[in-house]
Amino acid sequence: VSGAHVPVLVIGTGYGGSVAALRLARAGVPVHMVEMGMAWDTPGPDGKIFCHTTSPDRRSYWLRTRTRQPLSSFLGFPLDKDIPRYTGILDAEELGGITVYQGRGVGGGSLVNGGMAVTPRRSHFAAILPTVDAGEMYATYYPRANAELGVGLVDPDWFDSAACYQYARVGRRHAQRAGFPFVFVPDVYDWDYMEQEAAGTVPKSAVAGEILYGNNHGKKSLQQTYLARAAATGRVTVSALHRVTSVAPAPGGGYTVAVDQLDTGGATTAAKTVTADRVFFAAGSVGTSKLLVRLRATGALPGLNGEIGRHWGENGNVMCGRANHLWDPTGRVQAAIPCGGIDNWDAGGAFAEVAPLPTGIETYASFYLSITRNPHRGRFTYNAATGAVELDWQRAWKQPSIDMAKTIFDRINAKEGTIYRSDLFGVGRVWGDHLTYHPLGGAVLDKATDNHGRLHGHPGLYVIDGALIPGNTSVNPFVTITALAERNIEHIIANDL
Ligand code: FAD
Numbered sequence: 458v459s460g461a462h463v464p465v466l467v468i469g470t471g472y473g474g475s476v477a478a479l480r481l482a483r484a485g486v487p488v489h490m491v492e493m494g495m496a497w498d499t500p501g502p503d504g505k506i507f508c509h510t511t512s513p514d515r516r517s518y519w520l521r522t523r524t525r526q527p528l529s530s531f532l533g534f535p536l537d538k539d540i541p542r543y544t545g546i547l548d549a550e551e552l553g554g555i556t557v558y559q560g561r562g563v564g565g566g567s568l569v570n571g572g573m574a575v576t577p578r579r580s581h582f583a584a585i586l587p588t589v590d591a592g593e594m595y596a597t598y599y600p601r602a603n604a605e606l607g608v609g610l611v612d613p614d615w616f617d618s619a620a621c622y623q624y625a626r627v628g629r630r631h632a633q634r635a636g637f638p639f640v641f642v643p644d645v646y647d648w649d650y651m652e653q654e655a656a657g658t659v660p661k662s663a664v665a666g667e668i669l670y671g672n673n674h675g676k677k678s679l680q681q682t683y684l685a686r687a688a689a690t691g692r693v694t695v696s697a698l699h700r701v702t703s704v705a706p707a708p709g710g711g712y713t714v715a716v717d718q719l720d721t722g723g724a725t726t727a728a729k730t731v732t733a734d735r736v737f738f739a740a741g742s743v744g745t746s747k748l749l750v751r752l753r754a755t756g757a758l759p760g761l762n763g764e765i766g767r768h769w770g771e772n773g774n775v776m777c778g779r780a781n782h783l784w785d786p787t788g789r790v791q792a793a794i795p796c797g798g799i800d801n802w803d804a805g806g807a808f809a810e811v812a813p814l815p816t817g818i819e820t821y822a823s824f825y826l827s828i829t830r831n832p833h834r835g836r837f838t839y840n841a842a843t844g845a846v847e848l849d850w851q852r853a854w855k856q857p858s859i860d861m862a863k864t865i866f867d868r869i870n871a872k873e874g875t876i877y878r879s880d881l882f883g884v885g886r887v888w889g890d891h892l893t894y895h896p897l898g899g900a901v902l903d904k905a906t907d908n909h910g911r912l913h914g915h916p917g918l919y920v921i922d923g924a925l926i927p928g929n930t931s932v933n934p935f936v937t938i939t940a941l942a943e944r945n946i947e948h949i950i951a952n953d954l
Pocket of ligand 1: 468469470471472473474491492493494558559560561562563564565566567569570571572573574575669699700701702739740741742744745748894895896921922923924933934935936938
């Protein structure tokens, strides 16, 4: 309701926002969450909430008239197609030299991601966030995050025989033959449900190839975990299809928050203002950075410091495929949830997840998303002429990532006598170096904020999402985002409220 006053307003409903909402509500504080995407709680005309990976419809992309699939071609055929402009679930946001994929809707990235729930090695965490007590993180906050998110491991015996993980077993064999450790990767997907999918006793989701535009069954997104528990407190309200456009000090104390209500075509149907005693920025690395950079540059939040918009990275994401021999089929049916990876981080700077290629046909291809120790960092700046926030990033900055991924795949190719695929990212392109799934940074802990996420210069404003992490987590990021949010909110509740 326009003109309302709330004790706490949370911008965004991804991992950071959901942790903040649950913990504040359990501490007795009413919380209002504002989310620009849709609620994703109502089935479409086909009876399903989410559309399928191989038949994207208007539900697939955020305000685009053509899909922007991470794999843009296959065997020389372009895969993208026209779709109606709609507030779909996956944003392929073009920022300078990189396409940044993000979830849009109540649940944020948890709606679209692969659910890979990885706790980094402690020494890596300590190097990334040196001012955070790693002892506390590994004793308390990582276990807490893993428990709340419902993280589990595939049953290794079932893995060894499941047809839908043939592609992962091929990935394991090739990794091990080249001398690399293959590790199982935990996930928030319900593994018992997946076994039933494979047995044909329940409706199929991961085994049918659902991923990227939402899973209709099996995946424990934030809607099933943190947000469900937050709602159960009775103290949390959520406004979907509402976008925060401004936060500024209110005359009588607290903050005035400007919010646009959107229709499903993306048009603003109402402009509202709310006052809040405290505001948590949880709009994701890009969303939080864009808001804060603009609010600082336009003078709405003049106290923010010069660290705003800095130390942004893409977690070194780079994709590639390999062409296998005819005696190494990867399977026609592929579970869309990855469950294993190749760890060459310490020696080569790369951790590669063995990813599915759920096309429904035999491709004889192995596909990988590598996380690498890319040292390049981007920066968000405000363009006063256009009023837009821009990211400086160049595609050439992915070269270190490619070199690190090659420490794994050149060796596997040499051992197997195989080559890279060059038909997946446009004709002749071997490397998917134009994108990231893992934006991180822009309002970094202990730089733009204090050591617990309080923004410098404006008491009552906090950052609690992936923007706090300086560009890399050495593994998939959401468990770290969740655990850091658990740590920070506990401190904030104990000291600020
Ligand atoms: P988000 O989850 O991005 O949430 C931010 C929310 O804020 C969004 O819902 C957004 O719509 C909303 N918002 C933004 N701006 C505004 C505004 N102005 N007003 C209102 N609302 C706003 N990570 C892993 O760990 N494992 C994986 O397997 C994995 N796979 C991935 C696969 C894909 C395809 C993608 C895109 C990501 C994947 N990730 C994975 C990354 C992971 O999802 C993100 O790191 C994580 O979601 C970030 O959490 P967050 O809390 O920072 O923000």
